Amino acid sequence: MSTADPDPASSVDPDEVLDCRGQRCPLPVIHLARRLPALAVGAVVRVLADDPAAANDIPAWCRMRDQEYLGAPAPGAYDVRRRS
Amino acid sequence: MAAALDDGWADPDKLYSAGRRARHLLDAAREAAAEAVGCRPEELTFTPGGADANRRAIAGLMRGRRRAGDTLVHSAVEHSSVLHAAAAGPAVSVPVDRLGRLDLDEFRRSVAAPGVAAAAVMSANHEVGTVQPLAEVAAACADAGVPLLVDAAQSLGRVPVPTGWSVLTGSARKWGGPAGVGLLVTRAGVRFDAPDPVPPVPVPLAVAAAASLRAALAESAAEAARLHPLVERIRTTVAATVPDVEVVGDPVHRLPHLVTFSCLYVDGEALLHALDRRGFAVSSGSSCTSSTLDPSHVLVAMGVLSHGNVRVSLHRDTTESDVDRFLAELPGIVAELRAQAGATDL
Numbered sequence: 001m002s003t004a005d006p007d008p009a010s011s012v013d014p015d016e017v018l019d020c021r022g023q024r025c026p027l028p029v030i031h032l033a034r035r036l037p038a039l040a041v042g043a044v045v046r047v048l049a050d051d052p053a054a055a056n057d058i059p060a061w062c063r064m065r066d067q068e069y070l071g072a073p074a075p076g077a078y079d080v081r082r083r084s
Numbered sequence: 085m086a087a088a089l090d091d092g093w094a095d096p097d098k099l100y101s102a103g104r105r106a107r108h109l110l111d112a113a114r115e116a117a118a119e120a121v122g123c124r125p126e127e128l129t130f131t132p133g134g135a136d137a138n139r140r141a142i143a144g145l146m147r148g149r150r151r152a153g154d155t156l157v158h159s160a161v162e163h164s165s166v167l168h169a170a171a172a173g174p175a176v177s178v179p180v181d182r183l184g185r186l187d188l189d190e191f192r193r194s195v196a197a198p199g200v201a202a203a204a205v206m207s208a209n210h211e212v213g214t215v216q217p218l219a220e221v222a223a224a225c226a227d228a229g230v231p232l233l234v235d236a237a238q239s240l241g242r243v244p245v246p247t248g249w250s251v252l253t254g255s256a257r258k259w260g261g262p263a264g265v266g267l268l269v270t271r272a273g274v275r276f277d278a279p280d281p282v283p284p285v286p287v288p289l290a291v292a293a294a295a296s297l298r299a300a301l302a303e304s305a306a307e308a309a310r311l312h313p314l315v316e317r318i319r320t321t322v323a324a325t326v327p328d329v330e331v332v333g334d335p336v337h338r339l340p341h342l343v344t345f346s347c348l349y350v351d352g353e354a355l356l357h358a359l360d361r362r363g364f365a366v367s368s369g370s371s372c373t374s375s376t377l378d379p380s381h382v383l384v385a386m387g388v389l390s391h392g393n394v395r396v397s398l399h400r401d402t403t404e405s406d407v408d409r410f411l412a413e414l415p416g417i418v419a420e421l422r423a424q425a426g427a428t429d430l
Contacts, residue, residue, distance in 0.1 A: 052379065053370070057379075
């Protein structure tokens with residue numbers, strides 16, 4: 001799945017890092033959903049997650065919630081920008 | 085069936101009278117299954133299961149075409165038995181869209197590339213029910229001169245048998261027959277070099293497989309007409325009554341009996357067990373329900389939510405009131421699980 005591949009083009013400095021390593025899905029997505037609305041529009045949060053489902057479910061959550069998925073700057077790291 | 089149990093114990097390859105009776109039963113079963121599939125009896129072999137048939141189909145096609153090439157082109161959402169066989173050599177996985185439909189342009193390009201030995205595209209997906217555009221797939225293969233394996237495990241006995249394939253496989257368990265019997269159908273003239281002889285399938289099992297396939301086909305039109313609207317009811321009601329749910333798969337080009345959806349913020353395993361306690365036996369493609377902890381490769385290929393996933397498969401004993409009870413209880417179950425996870429207002 002391309003979403004799991006490191007994507008250097010998406011590399012940005014995140015405004016916040018959410019460490020969800022060791023958590024099983026859907027917990028990383030729940031933590032992302034809880035945290036993102038607390039940040040300013042345009043802010044970027046980097047989710048660290050080692051559950052293999054995160055590579056699929058974080059982009060899927062962004063699509064369902066109309067947030068911007070920026071890509072995976074490294075394995076097990078997923079950048080999301082608050083769009084609304 | 086009773087005759088098969090009385091006479092089918094003998095070795096059909098032996099010449100004593102019990103062996104000859106077993107041979108007659110096996111030949112009759114093969115003829116009946118062939119008639120149901122729409123092939124000649126000599127093109128059809130009973131195998132020890134559908135996964136075994138897929139493995140043999142791919143190995144036989146690849147060996148038969150080794151002078152043409154060594155690459156297998158397959159859809160990204162094939163059954164794991166096909167993907168395992170594909171992993172034995174060079175393979176091209178053709179993507180699907182969000183509804184699980186094969187990317188036909190990409191498939192045409194891939195299958196026409198040099199070095200392609202064979203292609204494998206399922207008739208319909210076992211997890212999300214999406215039916216593949218097999219007429220276009222078969223035309224692309226014919227244009228490229230590449231033999232096509234169609235894994236019809238999900239559709240045999242439920243919808244009309246596809247056409248245009250070189251090799252077709254099926255699984256008796258999936259049409260309501262016995263476990264441990266599959267079908268491997270190889271069209272006459274297809275270059276096929278079987279890797280090893282197929283172990284004999286017990287005659288009573290072969291007879292049961294053929295009889296159940298005929299029975300399933302005989303009622304398939306009526307069953308499809310009954311189940312198709314029930315699945316439609318599940319799709320629309322779940323989307324309307326459960327917040328933040330993604331109903332998965334092609335809403336139109338789909339199997340009549342299968343529906344899959346994913347509930348945001350819900351643990352798939354917890355949902356499966358909660359439904360089980362209320363008498364609903366469902367499956368899930370969520371990672372927490374798999375032995376490997378990986379999410380379903382089908383859901384990932386489609387890019388749809390994989391957690392909180394439930395797959396509902398309706399069968400001949402499923403009634404309308406079963407479906408209504410499921411739909412009445414599901415919203416409360418999902419709400420309770422979200423409350424337990426502290427994910428109610430996200």
